[in-house]
Amino acid sequence: MPDPFDDFSVLILAKNFEPVKEELPFKIGVSGYAWNSIGGPDWARLVAKEDVNVFALAQLTQFIGHPIEIYNNATGDKVWWGQLTSVKIPLGDNYSVGVSLDKLTNKVKVVYSYTTPGETQATIVKETAWASDTGSINEFGTKERIIPMSDASDTQAENRRDVVLSKGKDVNPLVEFAGISEPEIQASGWWQTLDWLYYSHDAGIEANADEDATQDLGSAAGNEKIAQSFQLSSSTPWNIFNCSLKMNYVGAPTDDVYVNIKSDSGGLPGSVVTTAVLTYVDFPDTADWVTFNFATNPLLSLGTTYWIEIDRIDPVSGTNYYQVAVDEGLNYTSGVLKLWNGSSWVDRGTDADLSFKLGGVEETSVQIERILTNLGQFFEGVETVDASGIYSSQFRDGGRSGLFEVMELINAGIDPDKKYLVDVQESRFVAVYEEPEQNEYKTWSVTDDGILLDDLQTPVDPKLCTVGRWVQLAGNSPIIDQLSLTADATFAFIESAEYNSNTGGWRPKMRDTRDPIDDMMSFVETW
Amino acid sequence: MPYTLNLYDGTTTYDLTDGTYILGCEYVPNNGSDNDKSVSDTVVVHLSGTGAQMLAVKETIENWLAWAKSYYTTKVGDKIYLRAKLDAADDLGSSLIHSGFVEWSGRAPTTTIRAGYAMLRIVLTRDNWWEEALATLPLTNGHGTDVTSGLQVDNRNDSTRDNWVEIDGADIEGTLPAPILLDFENTYNSGDRMGRLRYSNNFRSNPNSLQTVLEGEDATGVTPIADTGSSGGNYISVSWSATQSEIVEWTIPSALLQNAKGNLCKVHWVGEGITVPGYWLRVKMQMSLTDIFYGAWKYVERDWHDMLDLGTMRFPPYLLSEYSSVYPLNLVIEQKQTSSTSRTMYLDALHIHPVDTYRSLVPKGYNTGYQASLVDDGIDGVVYTDGWSTAGKVGNYVGYGATPEIMPGVDNRLSFLMFSSTIGGYYTPERTGSVIIKYKPRRRAL
Numbered sequence: 021m022p023d024p025f026d027d028f029s030v031l032i033l034a035k036n037f038e039p040v041k042e043e044l045p046f047k048i049g050v051s052g053y054a055w056n057s058i059g060g061p062d063w064a065r066l067v068a069k070e071d072v073n074v075f076a077l078a079q080l081t082q083f084i085g086h087p088i089e090i091y092n093n094a095t096g097d098k099v100w101w102g103q104l105t106s107v108k109i110p111l112g113d114n115y116s117v118g119v120s121l122d123k124l125t126n127k128v129k130v131v132y133s134y135t136t137p138g139e140t141q142a143t144i145v146k147e148t149a150w151a152s153d154t155g156s157i158n159e160f161g162t163k164e165r166i167i168p169m170s171d172a173s174d175t176q177a178e179n180r181r182d183v184v185l186s187k188g189k190d191v192n193p194l195v196e197f198a199g200i201s202e203p204e205i206q207a208s209g210w211w212q213t214l215d216w217l218y219y220s221h222d223a224g225i226e227a228n229a230d231e232d233a234t235q236d237l238g239s240a241a242g243n244e245k246i247a248q249s250f251q252l253s254s255s256t257p258w259n260i261f262n263c264s265l266k267m268n269y270v271g272a273p274t275d276d277v278y279v280n281i282k283s284d285s286g287g288l289p290g291s292v293v294t295t296a297v298l299t300y301v302d303f304p305d306t307a308d309w310v311t312f313n314f315a316t317n318p319l320l321s322l323g324t325t326y327w328i329e330i331d332r333i334d335p336v337s338g339t340n341y342y343q344v345a346v347d348e349g350l351n352y353t354s355g356v357l358k359l360w361n362g363s364s365w366v367d368r369g370t371d372a373d374l375s376f377k378l379g380g381v382e383e384t385s386v387q388i389e390r391i392l393t394n395l396g397q398f399f400e401g402v403e404t405v406d407a408s409g410i411y412s413s414q415f416r417d418g419g420r421s422g423l424f425e426v427m428e429l430i431n432a433g434i435d436p437d438k439k440y441l442v443d444v445q446e447s448r449f450v451a452v453y454e455e456p457e458q459n460e461y462k463t464w465s466v467t468d469d470g471i472l473l474d475d476l477q478t479p480v481d482p483k484l485c486t487v488g489r490w491v492q493l494a495g496n497s498p499i500i501d502q503l504s505l506t507a508d509a510t511f512a513f514i515e516s517a518e519y520n521s522n523t524g525g526w527r528p529k530m531r532d533t534r535d536p537i538d539d540m541m542s543f544v545e546t547w
Numbered sequence: 548m549p550y551t552l553n554l555y556d557g558t559t560t561y562d563l564t565d566g567t568y569i570l571g572c573e574y575v576p577n578n579g580s581d582n583d584k585s586v587s588d589t590v591v592v593h594l595s596g597t598g599a600q601m602l603a604v605k606e607t608i609e610n611w612l613a614w615a616k617s618y619y620t621t622k623v624g625d626k627i628y629l630r631a632k633l634d635a636a637d638d639l640g641s642s643l644i645h646s647g648f649v650e651w652s653g654r655a656p657t658t659t660i661r662a663g664y665a666m667l668r669i670v671l672t673r674d675n676w677w678e679e680a681l682a683t684l685p686l687t688n689g690h691g692t693d694v695t696s697g698l699q700v701d702n703r704n705d706s707t708r709d710n711w712v713e714i715d716g717a718d719i720e721g722t723l724p725a726p727i728l729l730d731f732e733n734t735y736n737s738g739d740r741m742g743r744l745r746y747s748n749n750f751r752s753n754p755n756s757l758q759t760v761l762e763g764e765d766a767t768g769v770t771p772i773a774d775t776g777s778s779g780g781n782y783i784s785v786s787w788s789a790t791q792s793e794i795v796e797w798t799i800p801s802a803l804l805q806n807a808k809g810n811l812c813k814v815h816w817v818g819e820g821i822t823v824p825g826y827w828l829r830v831k832m833q834m835s836l837t838d839i840f841y842g843a844w845k846y847v848e849r850d851w852h853d854m855l856d857l858g859t860m861r862f863p864p865y866l867l868s869e870y871s872s873v874y875p876l877n878l879v880i881e882q883k884q885t886s887s888t889s890r891t892m893y894l895d896a897l898h899i900h901p902v903d904t905y906r907s908l909v910p911k912g913y914n915t916g917y918q919a920s921l922v923d924d925g926i927d928g929v930v931y932t933d934g935w936s937t938a939g940k941v942g943n944y945v946g947y948g949a950t951p952e953i954m955p956g957v958d959n960r961l962s963f964l965m966f967s968s969t970i971g972g973y974y975t976p977e978r979t980g981s982v983i984i985k986y987k988p989r990r991r992a993l
Contacts, residue, residue, distance in 0.1 A: 076620075476838065
């Protein structure tokens with residue numbers, strides 16, 4: 021008979037993951053836990069013996085944030101791992117006290133719209149520096165928060181930041197005036213900790229969006245070509261993908277416009293690195309951004325000067341030509357603008373910089389690995405098993421969490437039509453890999469009474485909470501066959517699963533299916 | 548009336564059958580079902596005396612029950628037992644009291660108290676079993692027979708060394724599985740103290756016949772490397788470079804599968820993996836060359852020097868109606884890695900231990916020194932070390948896994964693996980220990 025206390029051992033580890041347990045004067049059991057095919061162990065709910073002394077139970081609150089491991093006593097195998105995130109203890113019938121990691125914040129900055137004194141509305145967006153608490157970070161790991169503010173002064177924003185940090189750096193007791201019948205002890209998987217940090221990456225964009233004038237292209241001998249030098253300002257090199265320029269046509273040109281990325285040769289454009297071309301129909305009659313996508317995407321190096329060279333095919337024409345936006349304010353400090361006069365590169369009469377945006381791309385699998393490596397403060401190591409074959413801009417402005425960013429990339433999958441699965445293993449090593457093939461002849465199956473069989477027809481222990489598998493619906497073939505006339509119900513993919521210690525049952529949630537329990541709860545909430 | 552019925556706190560006894568104001572009692576113990584951890588009993592105590600005297604008896608018993616609940620909820624203080632013997636010839640049974648209350652019984656109490664007589668009804672909840680006095684079990688292996696003062700165990704299992712102790716089923720009294728107290732003395736004379744200790748009990752899988760070690764040198768097509776410190780006197784080297792391949796294989800004798808009877812067994816690779824980490828291993832079983840069972844992939848992320856847990860699986864990997872004739876299978880270790888990297892591991896032996904119970908004792912710090920003992924007391928649910936030069940017990944270990952138990956009426960074999968205390972917990976084949984096992988025979992009914 022399933023028993024939440026006898027079936028499992030729950031180990032609370034030290035913060036450094038040393039295999040020791042802080043001993044408690046009562047036994048902790050396991051009410052249930054869940055796994056997800058993206059992230060591995062998802063959540064766990066623990067229980068204390070119903071007659072446990074409340075003061076003894078309060079000792080549990082000191083272990084908030086500690087790693088915990090759940091072992092199956094029948095096999096000695098680990099079945100779930102993560103960290104203790106919340107403890108709530110009932111006090112009487114009407115309220116509860118506890119602690120939770122949800123409110124913890126030990127690194128804060130404020131992004132605010134700034135109102136210049138004397139002005140009636142905010143003029144620019146600013147942000148404070150990050151402020152952090154070293155003691156809290158050493159204790160729990162880094163948990164960041166960005167606070168938005170409107171119409172604030174610098175002092176207001178900094179004060180708000182400092183208040184939030186002061187209140188949030190410690191795990192404060194929570195008092196809720198809502199009765200609970202028994203202690204609530206929750207744990208979360210390590211994958212969730214990617215939500216603790218914001219992800220920023222400066223590679224993939226090199227730009228000067230300022231503009232205050234225009235430069236003719238190909239209207240006269242003095243402007244047959246335009247070139248702007250640049251260097252990558254990012255911290256890592258990146259593959260160039262496109263170049264956007266603010267341009268328009270004048271008159272009725274009918275020729276193509278080329279944009280070449282060139283190496284530097286003695287302070288002037290050198291050999292071609294990559295090329296892009298647009299035809300005349302791609303250009304508007306009023307200035308707007310147009311994008312040139314390069315034929316190849318070479319890696320640009322840091323600390324190296326390159327050139328954007330813009331050229332038209334046809335000879336110069338004073339009637340039919342193109343214009344490019346430039347910045348005479350000279351806001352771009354990493355390069356210079358040159359014009360080709362037919363025989364040499366010369367300075368523009370009024371010095372300026374080109375208005376431009378260079379964009380890069382990177383394979384999403386590389387981006388995933390970077391996010392997990394940089395933001396996985398509790399991970400031991402990362403390896404992306406399978407390349408995605410999908411490329412996207414790798415630039416991130418730091419406004420969203422690592423979990424959000426990595427999930428976007430993971431959900432984009434693998435070219436052409438495969439999904440990624442992610443497993444945070446018991447060693448806290450993260451494996452990112454292509455989902456398994458749906459193989460009709462050697463696949464896992466689920467019987468009518470909910471028993472999971474592996475591809476050798478061996479029953480799988482429900483305590484393993486298996487996810488990330490295609491399963492064949494093994495029972496009741498006539499019904500499945502009938503369903504298959506309209507929709508193939510032969511195979512299903514286990515996206516997530518829960519194990520219930522009280523029933524000893526495993527409940528999977530299949531991909532692209534609705535959970536009847538979730539539907540019911542949604543219905544109840546609506547009413 | 549029971550022959551003996553009393554409350555006991557380990558030192559003091561409160562007799563419920565006879566006393567200054569107690570005439571006697573009525574008691575028929577209940578039996579709960581096998582799934583119940585507790586059972587409720589009623590004891591009716593007959594009193595005589597003045598009202599104040601009988602009230603004092605009631606309050607004394609109430610106080611005993613209050614202390615019983617205090618221990619049960621906090622695990623601090625004295626345990627309070629109900630001890631009983633229905634007949635003079637019986638063994639005295641003890642059952643831990645969880646809680647209880649006392650009330651006057653029979654006719655209106657004031658009436659009977661004025662008459663100098665009253666009955667008390669004690670309603671209590673206790674463990675759903677009775678235990679007898681603590682006894683030491685005689686142990687046997689190659690180093691001795693029926694030893695109760697400490698039997699040597701080794702860290703290898705071959706022709707001259709035994710990492711197990713066996714208990715004759717006839718020596719285990721009682722009718723229910725009983726928790727044990729394991730006293731494991733570190734007898735390896737070295738400044739490198741004993742760190743972790745893992746042990747398991749086998750009573751379902753013909754413990755005195757089951758082969759629990761597959762020597763590395765017995766694998767198919769390998770070249771043994773002689774080494775007196777290794778199990779069986781040899782070890783082997785296993786190398787690979789493919790992204791996925793089978794790296795070592797044994798023929799599992801039919802006898803092993805027949806004796807195991809489909810039981811869950813933990814498989815340990817004992818040896819050394821000094822190759823660059825970052826690969827997976829799993830156990831497969833094959834019928835001829837055809838896979839019929841896959842274990843879970845185990846990721847090896849560190850440079851390890853002791854034992855690799857390859858998981859728990861059934862031997863054979865299916866349940867049969869009977870095991871008198873089982874087809875021999877091949878046990879294969881398969882590897883996979885994300886790129887073709889050359890790797891080498893050393894294998895001393897594969898240990899296969901049924902996990903009828905399985906325990907892992909992990910040090911918080913300091914570990915177990917030479918001649919100190921690591922005590923896993925499943926009876927009281929505590930783990931500690933003892934026998935230090937400065938006398939005293941210290942709780943510097945934790946244990947996880949099921950409560951260590953022995954099954955009466957059948958032979959039980961406990962197998963052990965010891966690790967050093969250095970970082971990484973190296974497996975040291977030369978380690979030895981000395982084992983004493985105690986238990987309290989357990990029965991459902993008196």
